[in-house]
Amino acid sequence: MSPSNVPATHREVRLASRPERALDSDHFVVAEVPLPQPGPGQVLVRNRLMSVAASLRTLMRGDAGMPMPSFEVGRPLSAPAVGEVVTAPEGGTLRPGDLVSHWAGFREYAVMEADAVQPVDLTVLPDPVAYLSQGPSAWIGVVRGAEVREGDTVFVSGAAGGLGTLAGQFARLRGAGRVIGSTSSQRKADYLIETLGYDAVVLRGAGPIEDQLRKAAPEGIDAVVDTVGGEQLQAALALARPGARVGLIGALSAQVSGENTAPVEIDVFSLILRGIQLRGVSGARHRDALAEYQETFGRWLREGSVTVPHARLSGIDQAPRALMELLEGHHIGTVVVEL
Template sequence: MTNRTYREVRLAARPTGPVTDDLFEIVEVPVPEPGPGQVLVRNTHMGLGAVMRSLMDEHNDVPIPSYEVGAPLHGHAIGEVVAAPGTDLNPGDLVEHQLGWREYALLDADAATRLDPDLMPDPAAYLSQGATALMGIERGAEVRPGDTVFVTGAAGGVGTLAGQVARQFGAARVIGSTGSQQKADRLIKELGYDAVVIRGAGPIEEQLREAAPDGIDAVFDNVGGEQLEAALALANRDARVAIVGALASQLSPDGTTAKVAVDSLSLLIRSITLRGIALYKHLDLIPQWNRRFAAGLRDGTLTFPHARLQGLEQAPRALRELTEGRHLGAVVVEL
């Protein structure tokens, strides 16, 4: 190996509001030598998610440790094994792990998962958030043939795939929500959404009532707040609501929680199911999703909407733009 140093992104300070570039610092450090049972990986791609904004706070409500000031950030990444003494991994193997935000990663062998380099037509597709989409559609909202489905946060890395998966499960009408007319147009033209409600373009419930005159059977909620309230107001009898994210709270500019008023008697009368569901309890879906996604990408029945930025130095910008809603689909940094 010719590289003697590599770059990593560290958290320079805790945010007091939105993500800004000065919260990060890029540091050059020596490439470590792996010991027995360890793996040195040259990272090739890393994925970003809105949850990373929550992890920048000292305390958070998600089951992932917060980032430490002065230490490198972490997150989903894939890369090639450089050395792995005393393990069953070999140099050149493609692996995934959770030590992104750096060009090289040193980790224990059991923290790296070997990937099939020939499965995906694009290795970056391993960084999709599709397992979460599949979980919410299949096990959370239990989408059935003929359903009208509402996906909040439809233009994000999860939502752009959730709408596609809902179709695979037989949804007759798929409605999304997003923050701009431009994204709404793309969701309809490129990703098969039938209608899209737009945050800031008037009361969500009124827009949703027009988009779903016969009500909603299944809800995939990434957002919470007003959008979840609107979905509950229009939910049909026996509707299933999967609460998969809480972006209205996670990305709140002032840090406030977007609370939802729930009429429990109305939900009871309509036999509506609300289910909070998180991927860490459904990890068996990850290999299932990878096989489904690879097949869909190859036969054209699924697409991978994403923005791809080049170089580790673009990672802070990528997270800032993700939290600002600048991109459609997932956000990936190619290292």
């Protein structure tokens, strides 16, 4: 895009009020505002795609207790985005037309410090959506949290989400012998088995998770990538074999309602006797794994060994809907919005 074609105004999504319970459209406002003007050392980006995730609901609390600050009422929300550079500082590495990723979604244009954006290299990850996926978290959950090994029986909770759809594929490609997931509907279960190669799926709401999981994994579970917590984590721990590794990478049982705590009752003595390893893992603590992730994920994408399942909505006015539908479990995979 040429700077001469830049409009005088653009639209952004703001937090209208802090939700106390279920999220609805009244918690958002789409505002038309003057286009921000970049200062020295700053870059102007025309956003093209953004993604939403359950963690955004938690950030709407005033006391989110997360590494990043809570959203402010009356101010624009933020989320991962991919956009096209419109203007960039002279003498820098960025040029107009370059694709970059950053954290200033929920707006059509964004101004940021030039060092706050990362180049999007389609020769590394050949699909822009891959840059908005939860691939890094899925990789860390599989490789560092669950330490998936050849022949393992692996359980992925929340398997139809943006993280789970990739974690199951990663586990299989790292040699897992059997991959089991959990999800909320038969439609999603069929997709996981028929399209992503899951061996079995347990359904939330179709009876006790532990009973279903015991049928799916009669010999027990070697590795767990947990994105949910709650009953599903308890069931996985009950069936964990001696020496099993459990990577805790999410807490959807609490996040969908905006909670920032997710207590689970566990039998510590039983875990000690079986030598079960529980690891809370996050991207911030495993940045050294990202180079291997990009190289491996990119190669698998180019080979066609993995896909990035996603739902796509169009228009910034659809961004609130995208987040609400994600929290309600309407979609499979990453949820992105074309801006």
